[in-house]
Amino acid sequence: MAVGPLVSEVCFTFVLAAVLLHRYGNFSQHPLLVTVSVFVAWYFSFTIIFILPLDVSTTAYRQCLYDALDSSPVTNSTVASNSSPPLHAVCVRPWSFVPEGVLQSLWRVVYWTSQALTWLILPLMQSYSTAGEFTVAGKLRRALIENAIYYGSYLLIFGVLLVYLALQPGMNLDAAKLKVVCVSASNTWGLFLLVLLLGHGLVEVPRSLWHRAQPGHALCHTYFRAAKLSLERAEAQERLDDLLQEIQQVSSSLSSAHLQHHMDVILAKLPEGSKVGGRQRINSEMDVLSGSAVTERSLVRLHQQVIRALQHYNRTNCQWRLLVEQALHLEDVARNAEAGERRLRSPTLLASWCGPTVEWYWLCRVRGHCLRALAVLLGLWSAAVVWSEMTFFIRSPMVSLFGLFHRAAERRHDYLAIEVMSIVTLGYLCVCAYYTVFRVRVLNYYYLAPHHLTDAYSLVFAGMLLCRLTPPLCLNFLGLLHLDTHVSSEAHRIETAYTEIMGHLDLIPIVARGFNLYFPTLICVLCLATWWHLGSRLLHCLGFEQFLTDDELTGDLVNEGRDLIKRERGRRQRAADQRRRPPRQPPADELGALTRSGSEESARTELLRGVEPLAGYTAPRATEHAFSSPPRGLFDDV
Template structure:
């Protein structure tokens, strides 16, 4: 709680500064890129072990159906890459003939599921972070716009209703003009609340005179029978205490196993663990608030009417050392935690131990920020190539439709609307020796995102089908573009060269 009472106002103030926010976004992108690379390496190692087990179990063995069940969990692209890596590493010559046990298959099955889920989570978080960095770059670029219309380098897909409600002009006014003052006002409000909480925690045990700010406010409202003020004030203070507590505790990673990942990327075990923490912390927080407003008779040592909460839940006085010393003197330590957080002593200690933390004017942070800039620059080039490829494919579709309409008219009224293959093209010649090609198939496969018959699905589609798809998050894996199955592939971290799969239709421009 002491950490959050300082960090919440400071984070609001830092988010009001576009330069700081952009640098922190670059820093986080660099760390997510490292996590993504580690997840890919773990998947490769697990699938290599799976290939060894698959070749060790013969087809007529009783455990072969179990191996096939595990193999069906792996996307086709990853499985083919694992086979190539296993063959390249000399797996054919050194394949073990020892058939693994059922326990070994269970273990490798768990590893496959966990590694694929980790890969999906890292890819999704990377895509979301890239989108956030691109948005912050657009905000920085539109800050001094003369026409006061927000212009995005990669505009998101929005409906007509969304565009009409949240117009580019309104978007510019919020992002470039009003958001920063609004966050600064929230920072001032949370700073006042944090000061009130710290002062009340340090002085709530003093009964005469009453030094707790919360207790004084409740007493004044009690004497005037202003129950609405009591309810509103109590709800505001409790919500702020809960937000500060849970925003800190639920971001802690326990051995990198239990933690909440944003955008619906948290696994079931972490959700159960976080729910358990939520249930355990809520009653002590409510009892602490009753102590701050002097309505816990076992803390202020005064006979007052018991609240229904203390009548049901009791008091924290089962152990004498807790009731006499811990409950009174431990809240005083909150001042030390606040000072430690204000001077970032914890982040500096973690940074010295090798856990990279974002600290301005630090060498490691500067290097990671520059690395994040380079990664985002590569991602922008990849998206630009994707956009250019999409425009070229659309131009090809329009030209194809013009040819279809032109030669459909030349065929006369007897030609059927769908019989494109019966039309004569400029490449047919006198002997009709041109290559027969159905342009209707090309246009239909280009104008839809669904893959044509016989075309394999992408890696992201297969993983999302097996382990669930996150809301409004499109995963783009290394080696594939976000064009679906359009036939164009890109390397996320490669050079600017463009690679194509398949050849264009022949005989299209022979009449030029």
């Protein structure tokens, strides 16, 4: 059994998920249940993306065997077990061939586990991570209560759908049909969300790379983000300060040891400086709560508010540090590009590998052209995706570009090209979809920050999004290749193991009518709206400031951000100078036997002893009036 490539892919995705979770998560601070759930969600989602190309190439080989038989349709097992010399002489076996039944078992485990995670477990973990209870059982109970409305709404929709299907003539619902209904409902939700995300990402990803190649535009955009983030950071700090005042009130009125233990749990979550202030700085003018007013329920509420405020505070501070580093780097590159010296005055890590001169040429001369070339390449790739999305419902003649490429490679038995095209296209679709979620300002509450700075809530959201969008995204990709028999309606096509287990690109009957018309239309309309910044202008009119080059408010925010970065650079420069400056020691020849005493008065006395008396100066007598004339001759030497 040639399962070596499959095992290698599974191990690679395991390591990739572990490395990414280690980079973005924090094992020591996040709950164990949350960490395990997020890891499984990320691992299974990556498994679908990396294993699906093997399924596509294996299906191409089985299709070749089927066509070589030139007979009536046979089962997959018959095709896979046929090993006659003429067939194998015509059909070259791919290096990554997976035996029959292996992928079906893998997809069955991955798909249903992912569905359980995205619809049941991860929403519970998301509420669990922000629950204010002080025990595991209490957190789980709170998560169930908060998700009751969430689950109830889905059960209501599912019940209405079942009633609608039951009233259809000739419809007999059984376990198999209920399974198809559940899969179709999940695919329907995922596809409509996918339309919104891809319509924005397919245009914005290439355009963002093009703008990054322009240092002036990238720097102004960074200034704009700095001004907005500074306001959000101040609001997060103000919210945390308000909670600290409330904690000071509550902590000063606790009398029960049980409640004091809960308060210690809350104080342990605060930053180090805040904990000291919370225990020592008590405002005397505050109305101190009575001991009977503080209950366990009020501490639970306070604990939940602290958790959410700290998540907001830590996220904004993390974003601020990364944004300041980016702005300072862009300023250094812009300043060094205009200088005559062919080396950066503020070298980066790249200089230690290839030298400062090579680094200067890369950042100031080569990098911009590479980004523009990549932006053009991705723009063409996006155009191919949009064209294929608009035409993959056309069965004959086939005009989908990815379908044409797949059929040409299939005829040449070029399985490596099929796998490379599949993994590159799937990866690009994932980047475009997830870029929209984590870059749009309205959804900026979720943020993946490196260096172990991502909060548990954002990690769970990322895992839930991966599990929810990856299956319909892969089904959409198979539709682009015309490998979904429910889309292509080709009876002689061999079905992939993925569609055998995870279903087809089917929708619930309520929205299935006319889907092949409004689905590509929505993709095209959203791409055009993103190209003309219609969404950004609408958000700007609603009060969400967006980066618009022809807007006066944008210019004001850019100037404000420039001033903020300038002050941050000055602060860092002063701190660096202070660290480099050696400790100051008084010269021995000037101060003589002066020694620094323990008190300020003794040091002043020692200094006055070393001062020579002024010539011609006599101290005024104690009996003189305070407004008498000053001593004569005091300023004669001036």
